[in-house]
Amino acid sequence: MKVDFDIDLHHLTRVEGHGNIHISVRDGRLAEAAWAVVETPRFFEAIVKGMSAERTPFLTSRICGICSISHTLASIRALERAMEIEAPESAILIRQLAMYGEHLQSHPLHLFFLAAPDFLGTPSALPLLHTHPEIVQAGLQLKGLGNEISSVTSGRCTHPVSLVLGGISKAPSKEQLADLRTKIADSQAALDRTTDFFRTLTIPDFVRETEFISLRPAEGYPSIGGDLVSTDGVVHDENDYLLMTNEYLTDSSTSKFTKVSRESSAAGALARFNNNADRLHSRAREVAASFGLEPVCHNPFMNNVAQLVECHQLMEDATLLIDRLLDMDLRDTRATWKPRAGKATGAVEAPRGILYHCMETDDDGKVVKADCIIPTTQNNANIHFDLHALAEQALREGRTEAETEKLCVTLVRSYDPCISCSVH
Amino acid sequence: MHDMRFNIPGKDLNLEPFALKIPDFQKKCEVMITDKGYKSRITNIVPLSDHERLFLLRIVDPHERELFNFRPGQFLMLEVPGYGEAPISISSSTSNHEFIEVCIRKAGHVTSALFEAKQGAMVSIRGPFGTSFPMEEMQGHSVLMVVGGLGIAPMRAPLFWIGNHRDRYKDVRLLYGAKEPSQLLFDYQFEEWQKVSNVDLLTIVEKPDDSWKGNVGLITALFDEFTLEPEDTYAIVCGPPIMFKFVCNHLDKRGIPMNRMFVSLERRMHCGMGKCCRCMVGSTFTCLDGPVFDYWSVMNLKEAI
Amino acid sequence: MIYKVISKPEFKAFIDAIVRVNNAYGPCQVEIDAKGKPIYQFKPVKSADEISFDYTVTHSSAKHFFLPFRDELSSFTFTDGNWEQEVRYDAPPTILIGLRPCDINAINILDDVMLHGPYPSPYYLARRKNTFIIGMDHLPLPDCFCKSMNRHTVNHGFNLFCSDIGDRYYLSINSANAFSFLKEFKIEEPSYEDNCNLIERRKSIKNSFETNVEVTGLPVFLDIEFDSPIWQKWGDKCLSCGSCAMVCPTCYCYSVEEKFDIDLKGSSRQNHLYSCNLVDFAQVAGGHNFRPRNGDRLKYRYYHHYRGFAANDNQQICVGCNRCGRACLANINPKDVINDLRLERESCTTCVSTSPEKT
Amino acid sequence: MNHLGFKLDKVKVGSFDFTCCEGCQLQLANKESTLPEFLGLIDIRNFREISSERHDDYDIALVEGSITRSDEIERLKAIRAQAKVLVAFGTCACFGGVNSLKNRIPQEEAIREVYDGKKIETMPSMKISDIVEVDLSIPGCPVSKDEVERIMVGIVTRSAVSLPKYPVCVECKQKLNTCLFDLGEICLGPITRAGCDAVCPTGKTACLGCRGPAEDINFPSFEELVLDRKLSISDMKEKLGFYNGFGDYLDHES
Ligand SMILES: Cc1cc2nc3c(=O)[nH]c(=O)nc-3n(C[C@H](O)[C@H](O)[C@H](O)COP(=O)(O)OP(=O)(O)OC[C@H]3O[C@@H](n4cnc5c(N)ncnc54)[C@H](O)[C@@H]3O)c2cc1C
């Protein structure tokens, strides 16, 4: 059977930002499969030059509306390391909690609003309000919990206000923290319901071996800072992020591509899992096992499952963290600091993978050079090559154009790409 | 009401809570004091012009309907649930206990919602509020009413009153001016006022149309049309601020004492009860000390005009 | 009124006992400002240790316990072709600790405004009745001018008032409840010495005022000065930010808004504290603004405070706490404005007196 | 709601984004507690970020982001042609937002910095109203969902849709915050339009003016305040320039 078709998806829906898929099949053979990012560039690295270090995290936060806390904290980490600022321990824990909040907001957003419709065959999550009300309710509860953790810890759920250089400008009250703790406990049932629901969905069978990159801190599941590691055995210091990215430009995209040891590499929940499964709590481990997810898993569709596993992990981690915070003095959460020249990298695990901000300051504490490498950038090449492999597999399996298209968009959405962020 | 208990640990105390009962206001004051209004049905809507309509409101509860008494010149707060409240002059006869008439110009959100409302719609009214025209004091004297545009709304109540007690007043004259003939509202009542109430009605418009045969010009032009005995005349002036400034000035020159001229002021109002201070003029509130003021007070009020 | 004395530790035990089980607010240090001075606010407290008994003044007044910044007046529930209105004005019992005489006087003034006249406010009354006030005297700060306003002492409007006489408090007990709670603690009859100490304390407070604002005859004076250029001069500085009115214990002007519930099944009418200094305070439908200039608006605030409105018997409602002066970012304070007005009249020069020191 | 004798229809909404972080659109899916009711008010006809279904029969267009490329101008004009009410949604759309910081540097330099001189099309960032007529502005970085809800309800019910005219300080004082000026910082609260519930000062960081100037602000007095407290003018300028809402005031210097 010889088929000819072109799949040209302009501005893929249900993802953040503007990306296109192009697949062309000639005579039943794959002629081209490409992933192109057509987002308008915003030149953050250029505009941040000359800005005071103090203000910079507020600016870089605006790189992304979904993972603004990660961007803020990546900048803060880079600048604090560059200017040798030591934030109080309480502040470090609150920031950590803010990160958990962001993940717990972002993962449900992706799982329920962006990914689930693919598996249920609806154009959006809106019809699910009627067909699966209890699942939507659970999704809203989890996402709401994530947002609430973010608001309590950082003042607002998008574009945090109290995460500042030197610490936290206004710490949450103990009452707020205790309240969060209860809410987390109350949300466990919703998460379990969600987990059961996702177990009923069919995850496409597709494997393309690749290299998974993530952070690996001295202890615990990765979040803020740590070594840069890969499933191919690479280990680098945080400051050597360039060795982990090797950015290059392609003709079709305004976003750059990256690679490490192979033609492409992948970051995100699945990568974090693949590198750090040993750091999971038992509950999260059980959930992973129940989906047959074990390291190293090379099926990109399983990124959805990895996100779910992480939700279990983070709810538990958040509770432990709150317990520690409740025992601490939260009155002084901000260190004073003096500007100075320096340069350092801040790496954090954003919901979609490792995020690097490298910052150089002058004596007055003004930023003189900045470099930001975004998780989706690090996934672009992998998406591109995955599309190729997936399209070929689909052809081999004799799938129709419509089926192929659906598989391709589901694949891209599984990465939960954050496109406007990748073109910053 | 919440209870408050003072528990002093270690000591066995059973003290009465200090939270007191809220006294029953309704008994103490005849006027309504809470935010609760009288539920009323719009029983009829009469279009008057492109932007003005007359609404007939009927208080639903018979007892409340009986209770609602007002004096000419007073206003009420008309609530359109969901949209908000607006201060509106009562435009009907004080002796009409069945309906309250309000004449409304479409000006903003509340009034626009009212214009969309259908017959039978449920609104709410609070009031009456404010001061009124001194109908008793004017007895035995001539009354000169000067009205510009929508000023006719608050003027209808005194007109009805005079009609009901025509023998108590000497000459009653109504000067009524508007921009265009179509903006002379209630023209269907002109005859009634003239014939039944024996009111000398003079109208004038600024911009006549082809069919207009009457006077043309500003309302002050009508003053040359009649003579007046200043010592024996009371004047009521309703209309835009700029108008009553001119009119009152003129009447002042003609010798009417300032405390015998009455005007009705308009300000932004939110509560109608002298609390929100939105309507203050000088040191008084339009809602409590007004809207009807004598001209002497207005002259002495800072920023009144 | 019954007078007693209580030792400071015993007083603290008393406070501790009542705040533990009640909805209580007291002065707490919330911040140290750039000059190293502490900033206090009335905050919820659960134990006496959280209260700064030796506080100077709170940045915001206690007004919002009686007139919340936002308050629901009534709500509507829509039914088919009809609606129901519900008005609620119940208030949870609350204890306020540490109010200064001027703060209590301010509440007494609000009582006049809200509870007298033809339309007493049930919302206010409910809160007022259910609030237990414990007052405390203090030495004036350099910029306090409550003595000029004759509001530096108070003899009603509280349940309990404490004067600091060294190692004890001299208590003026003004309610049966206060008395019965106190009976469970060690209170004593004031001795001759205690009485002397109280008089000394009062004297020393009275003599410690550093800021004086000449307010005699001010109402008439303000009427005469209505068109004075001084208003616009200060108006030019005014940021129209409403900070003064928000912190002032007696500014009560408000705005009413009605909004639909998000499901459109009902609506709610709310009032929220406004300020005559805000740009659209006197704006009416169609956009006309009766007070378009900063100076006109600023003047109105001063009129309300120092001339008084007919609705509250033309009484001056400022209590002289200078909270507005401290909060004002543009350095406008009653003392300077009033002195400036007077100077303009008295010497016909436009020289400005020096500002009182901010605390 | 038919106590007034008329029914209210859902409004057909399209949500579109241009150059931005999409944080404002994301707010539409936030405030989970009232999300189902919110979605009950509107009929989403076009919203790429959350739905694959796209129709072009919307009445209300929420336009997020600023304009930085020529193809965006055409897209925007097409949206304007369809929409009965075009809403500038968020600070980038209303004022240009942080993207406008790029306008201070030559475009080639920016491209060189980020793309090593590769050919990239871009142009100085513009706000929506530079290109098409805007019917309604909802500022905020990001927009406040409470305000968006209020405005949407206002549109559906045809009741009041307006922004506060007064500055952030009003809300800040109501939160009993300590003024940042007292803590030695410059805050744009006195000149910025309220409506955000003073989130930034409440989190003890300076207001950077994302909601643009309040009505009839007294800028000279604000500058005076900064000088008076001996605070840094360059810091003030950095703050004023952050979201581009105060361009008019930054330009004519004192
Ligand atoms: C004593 C008095 C009597 C009035 N009598 C009538 C009358 O009989 N017929 C009539 O059509 N109009 C009358 N008005 C004017 C009418 O109140 C306003 O046109 C109306 O409030 C506009 O409300 P809105 O919600 O439609 O406009 P919006 O502009 O949407 O109103 C917003 C808010 O401002 C207040 N407001 C706006 N303009 C005024 C104003 N001029 N006066 C008071 N409050 C205002 C409203 O209470 C409302 O809360 C009277 C006003 C006063 C003070």
Ligand code: SF4
């Ligand atoms: S006007 Fe100023 S000094 Fe007077 S009571 Fe109010 S805040 Fe205090």
Ligand code: SF4
């Ligand atoms: S912190 Fe900012 S918003 Fe708050 S009062 Fe001070 S200047 Fe105004």
Ligand code: SF4
């Ligand atoms: S405080 Fe200022 S910067 Fe913060 S959200 Fe409000 S307007 Fe925007």
